[in-house]
Amino acid sequence: MDKTNLKINDKDVVVPGEILAEGMDYLPSQGTYRKDNHVIASMLGLARIEGKVIKIIPLSGNYLPKRGDVIVGKVADINFSGWSVETNSAYAAMLSMKDATSDYIRRGEDLTKYFNIGDYIVTKIYNVTSQNLIDLTMKGPGLRKLTTGRIMKVASPKVPRIIGKQGSMVSMIKKATNCNIIVGQNGVVWIKGLNPEDELITVETIKKIEDESHVSGLTGIIQKFLESKGRKAVLETVTEETTGEA
């Protein structure tokens, strides 16, 4: 492969309209398009070159629902067939009765005893239609109603950095601050600690990750940050599930 056709380096910040590669050697993927002989960027982000494929990892923007994502949503409304849930995106999601619980629900029963308006839930997107109608399910490990704790919002493109490789970042914060953390792919984070101080340090740490999300060696920085707050932060390689409750 002729490297000279490539106009950018791996992990460069690129802007819409920027030519990434010339000729037919490279294939456009997410965030790029082909025009004549060129592969051109169609969004702001980090360019990644994976073999012959060029894609862009977004650095900003609102959450777009994707199948299989574990999100933290807020119950917005209750209707005949289930619950309507806010997803921190342009689209509301539906959680139907049969996906919400295995209990037998009689006709006309009060649904608020399962989820009431304003409740936060950890839930999984099991289908997204072409019109971005979202179906949710509560059937899966760790999917539940959140009763206490605090909610914070982060930009959804930063979520992978907060979770870290194999959940390394979030488990380090969890151990250091003694908090329970759930990072929804939609950028809604639930934090529950034994006391408010722990929770505040967690909030601060997550804000710091959000601000410095594209700095390399981020885990090291966060480790130092936690230690400066008088917390013991140990970075270990874990092999947990990366999404959702990590």
Next chain:
Amino acid sequence: MVYKKRLDGRKFDELREIEAKVGVIQNATGSAYFRIGKTVAYAAVYGPRELYPRFMQDPKKGLLRCNYNMLPFSGSGERVRPGPSRRSREISLVTDKALLPVVDLEQFPNSVVDVFIELPQTDAGSRCAGICAASMALADAGIIMKDLVGAVSAGVVDGQVVLDLNYDEEAYEEGDVADIPVAYIPSLDKFSLLQMDGKVKKEDLVKALEMAKKGAMHIIEVQKKALKSKFEVSRK
């Protein structure tokens, strides 16, 4: 009399001084600041988000909704009457049309991307400054775009083709003035905004458009730099 030297001493094809910044409004999904000479524009993008009233929703694609607004103190002394006007409606519309060819809204059916353009200070070329700010803000908001849009005005002042007219030139009284605001998309090689005030000869128009194209290309370079520097700074 022929216009031999520009009132502010610029070359005929020289732009006013440009300053661009991205991410200036924390609450917005994307935002930008664009200053050209004494004209200042802020743009904030919100969305894609839910669109109401419901009859406005389009199940095939999202909606781009631009709103252009001059602040009351933005003119040269006279208070600009706040609120929507015939002029601001028109400019909102042409801004929308200038940006539409580049944004891909098919991924966001039934939703809306709101673009708010506010001008705290104006000195001619405000719709162009607004479009430039909006172009950067949309990119900053992570919206899928084919390209950035560069906008600038070209024109003819007393027989001389010039780039990027300021207010004094627009109001030049000793000869005819034509003012042609233009938005240019390089990758499509198309003008997405073309308006004109005044009269112009055919050959002058062609010359002015060529000049505007070059000016717009330069502005796009500035936009790119601003967008990248947002991330370069925090990289170190």
